[in-house]
Structures are given as C-alpha cells and as structure tokens.
Amino acid sequence: MGSHNVEPSTSIMNPLDPEEFRRQAHLVVDFLADYYSSIENYPVCSQVQPGYLTKTMPKSPPMQPESIETILQDVQKHIIPGITHWQSPGFFGYFQSNGSTGNFLGEMLLTGFNTVGIMNPLDPEEFRRQAHLVVDFLADYYSSIENYPVCSQVQPGYLTKTMPKSPPMQPESIETILQDVQKHIIPGITHWQSPGFFGYFQSNGSTGNFLGEMLLTGFNTVGFNWLASPAATELEMVVMEWILKLLQLPKSFSFSSNGGGVIHGSTCESFVCTLIAAREKKLSQIGTQGDLTQGRLVVYCSDQTHFSLQKACKVVGINPSNIRVVSTTKSTNFELSPHALLMTIKSDVKAGLIPLYLCLTIGTTPTTAVDPLGTLCDVAKQFNMWVHVDAAYAGSACICPEFRHFLDGVEGASSFSFNPHKWFLTSLDCCCLWVKDSNDLTNALSTDPELLKNKQSESKQVVDYKDWQIALSRRFRAMKLWMVIRSYGVSGLQEHIRKHVKLAKDFEALLRTNSKFEVMVPRNFAMVCFRVSPSALATLANESSNEKVNRLNEQLLEALNGTGRVFMTHTVIEGVYVIRVAIGATLTDDKHISMLWDIVQEHANTLLAKYECLK
Ligand SMILES: *Cc1c(COP(=O)(O)O)cnc(C)c1O
DSSP states (O other): OOOOOOOOOOOOOOTTOHHHHHHHHHHHHHHHHHHHHTGGGSOSSOOOOTTHHHHHSOSSOOSSOOOHHHHHHHIIIIIGGGOOOTTSTTOOSSSOOOOOHHHHHHHHHHHHOOOOOSSOTTOHHHHHHHHHHHHHHHHHHHHTGGGSOSSOOOOTTHHHHHSOSSOOSSOOOHHHHHHHIIIIIGGGOOOTTSTTBOSSSOOOOOHHHHHHHHHHHHHOOOOSSSTTOHHHHHHHHHHHHHHHHHTTOOGGGSTTTTOEEEEESOHHHHHHHHHHHHHHHHHHHHOOBTHHHHTTEEEEEETTSOTHHHHHHHHHTOOGGGEEEEOOOGGGTTOOOHHHHHHHHHHHHHTTOEEEEEEEEBSOTTTOOBOOHHHHHHHHHHTTOEEEEEOTTGGGGGGSGGGGGGGTTGGGOSEEEEOHHHHSSOOSSOEEEEESOHHHHHHHHOOOOGGGOOHHHHTTOSOOGGGGSSSSOOOOTHHHHHHHHHHHHHHHHHHHHHHHHHHHHHHHHHHHTSTTEEEOSOOOSSEEEEEEOHHHHHTTSSOOOHHHHHHHHHHHHHHHHHTSSOBOEEEEETTEEEEEEEOOOTTOOHHHHHHHHHHHHHHHHHHHHHHHHHO
C-alpha cells in the first residue's frame, strides 16, 4: 500500500489559495467601498453608445493570467461608464433593486461556501469594515476546510430546531452573525470546495470568480435590456464570443452570424428556452391547429440524458406520452445509437406524430458517455428537428485541444450549452447557451411592454437579453466569467482541466493494480466509475449474486463517506451499483488521490473480511 506511481503535480497556481484569496478580495472590498463613496459622481443612466464595449474589448480571451490590479483598472475605465447605477440615490427607474452591506456579506458567504449601519445600509465605511471581516472569515475557512467532514453529518431539522422562530427586531452585529455562521451553519454545510469532494459533479470556486461575484453584487444592476446596464449586456456578448472561440464552436453560433450566446442560470433553463424556441418555430412552419398540433410534437433523448429534460418538457407542455427515451447499453458505452433513433422517429412519423427536438449529451451525468454528434445530427436533419447539445459537465474540458474532438459534429446542432459552474472555476449560477439563430429564441420569448420602451431597443442595434431567457430580471453574470478568464488566462484554465484529468487517470491506474476492483466504464474526462468486483467476493463468500455485490458496494460507499474525509455518490448501470468518483474540486491535488486510494482499499478490505467471517 502507498507505493504507487502518482507523479508530483506540475500545477503552478491554486485558484483557491487562501492568502491570494484574502489579498485580492480585500482589494475588491476597497474598490467597492470607494465606488459607493463616489457613486453620485456618475451619471445615473449610462451614457454610452451601443457597441461601446464590444468595440473596445479584445476579440479573444487572454492566454496568460492577468493581475487583479490590471483588471480593476479596466473595470474602472470600461465597465463603470457602461453601468446604469441602480444603487445611485438618483435612481428612480422601473422599481429599485436594493443593495445593502448585510446583503453583500450574505452573498460573499454564500459564494464563499461556494456595528450594523442602522441608518445607512450602504454606508461606505461600514461596508468596508464588515466586508473585510467576511473576506478574512472566508480565507480562514479555505485554510481549514480539510478539518471539516466533507459531507455534513447533521440530522434532519438540526437548524430549524435551533434557530429563533421570528426574525430579530433589532439589528445584530456582524461579529455575532459570523459566530453563528461558524457554530450553526458550517456544521450543516456539505463542503463542495473541499479537496475530498468527489460527489455528483464538482462546483468549482476560485478567487477570480469570487471577486467577480463581489463586483456584480456590489454594482447590483438588473440588466434586462441594454439600457438598464449597457456594460452588463455588452460584456456578456464579449465573453460569450471569447468562449465560443475557446471551444472552437462554429461561426454560425456567433453574433457575427445570426447566432449568439447568453448566460442562463442553469442547464434546466436552457432546456426550457430551447424547447420553447423549437416549438414556436415548428408550429409557425406547419401552421398551428392549437392543441391538436402541439399534442403531436415529440421530444427525443436517451436513457442517459439528464433527468431535468423531462421536467423541462413538462414545463413546456410536451405531451408526456411523446417523450421518447431511447435505450442505450454498456456494450456500446451508453451512446445513443443513430439507428435506434432513426427507427423510433420513423415509427412516430408513421403514427402521424411530429418530431420536434433531440437532446444529445457530451459527458452524460451517470457515466460521462459521449453521443456521436455528427451521425445523430444527420438523422435529426432528415426530419427538420431542433438538436440541442448538452455538455454541462464536459464542455469545459473541450477548451483543451486534445479534448475538442468530443464536440466534432456540433455544427449540425441548433443550440449548445455547458455549465461553467461545474468545472470552469466559476460558481453557481452560470450556464452558457449558444443558438444558431437568435431569432428563434427572441421570436418565442420577446415581450415589448410600454414600461421598458427605449430608443436603443427600438433601433434594433442592441441585444435585450430579457428576450433570451425565462425571467425578466437578470444578474451581471458576465462579470464573474470575465474575471475568471482574465485571472487565470486560457493557459491557466487548460492547466486546471488537465490537472484533474491526470488525477483521474492516476486513480484509474491505481484501481487497475488491484484485482479486487473493477473500473466500470471508459474514463472520458475526470470521472471514474468503479466497484469491488464480484470475483473479490466470490473467493470469500459462498456465492456472489449481483445483489450481494451491489449491497457490498453500497456499504463501501457508506463507509467511505462516513469517514468524513471524502464524499462520493453512486449510480446504477444495467442493474449494477457503481461508485462514481468525480475528480475536479478546485483544491483537489495528488495527495488527496493518494488519501482516497488508501481509504478505498482499507474499507474494502474491512468489508470483505466481514464477509469472510460469515462464510
Ligand atoms: C449537471 C448536469 C445538468 C444539470 O445542470 P443544471 O445547471 O444544474 O441544470 C444537465 N445535464 C448534464 C449532462 C449535467 O451533468
């Protein structure tokens, strides 16, 4: 045990280094406190012209990391002029969107886990003092994160029982509140930022992202249309074009063609919006006969497609009996078969139904399987269907040239989305969606109320992102993606992906050195699926039925998570219980893979020994 060939990490950066976090976050607190002190110096409504930012920003993302000082200079010079200052005391538009120091601290804490100014909740000096306290609180949290059990060990109701039943009448101090966070909240947190977190898919935090969240919360703009904050809209366009280039997505998804990108909160939202766009387009092509036509629209996916597609279909009103879940098998690596898809569609068409939408996945949630995009898009094309490509988890990896081939064929799709809030050093909520024809989205989702009418929107020279999403109001999410890309550079982001892929390879290699374990599916990215193999049990127990092996692996996962040092989740493939190890938390390093391997062997041996006793 212990003598395995894990190479030392070559990582040159740690995106959650507690001391860098502390230093940079303190700078941003001061930047924002100064912004509030001088907010009345800015015109309340931004005075910039359409295209002001898209014209000045570089057309490609930086290869090398940039310093926080440089980035903040650019915020001052380029972003602030394009902000409509919703926090300005002269803002009387729409309805206000209140910022406050207390809210900001809450946002910092919630982003970080991933004497209160009674008279002025945005008093700049109180803001500065309290926000510095929270920065230190979070930097200390990151330094000590490995002391906490990865998965929270509290019992249901633990917090509802201890918290006061009513809100406090009087303000409480930040010191008191932070004591309560330490005492009551942290024990109830499952530490997604812990290096021992291998569950579900990771949700990457980083200092760059945190600073972006601070700035967007600090500015607290509501950029539903261009005018309501030109910088929010234009920076989103700039960043979406950067990432389009990084992923080498086809030009047809670019704003320079008829396409374009938008940041949604989640993949679920992207499913809903693209389904609606596809539906409206189809109904306008074939002519609506009301419910009769809508009830005949069919959606296709595989049994590996994310379960939230089904919910999206419900939301959109797809007839529940018209969702075709095509079966996949382990023998074909859980890929959706173009032939099986074609047969299913043909039989629907024969029955008088109308093929509408096909959802394909690059990196499925259970096993990170990859659907063959090219041939599947060809099938869909024969029936004039909308194809959405969901790369929620694996899309981030495709910024590395060696993984880009997984997206081959994406040019045949109508839309593509991935979640920077999984593996791209960006926290929830951030899902990037591109469409080939933005009119499909805006035709389906536009609203044009008198209340929001303005010259720039009417000129059709600007993007009004409210027409690209479900909600009206929206956060300035581009700020955090921009901060992440500039803070780490393309090279840093690629290094981040490669590090986790290498760690996953190492872990897979370790499993293969011990015949007690079985690697269950090909490892495409940085997720490894394994179990204790039936043969390990067969030599010990009298019989090793599938059920018995499943039970053993379930017990193993429970024991591993019970150590508090790691957290993993499971899936069931073709009746077989499998432990899923998603390697990709920001702080995970070689030593955590060694630790994982040691405790996996230790607990498997202990469990197997018990079975031997029972014999
Ligand atoms: C995580 C995941 C989703 C869901 O993402 P949300 O942003 O939480 O809605 C969808 N598809 C795949 C393949 C995923 O891994």
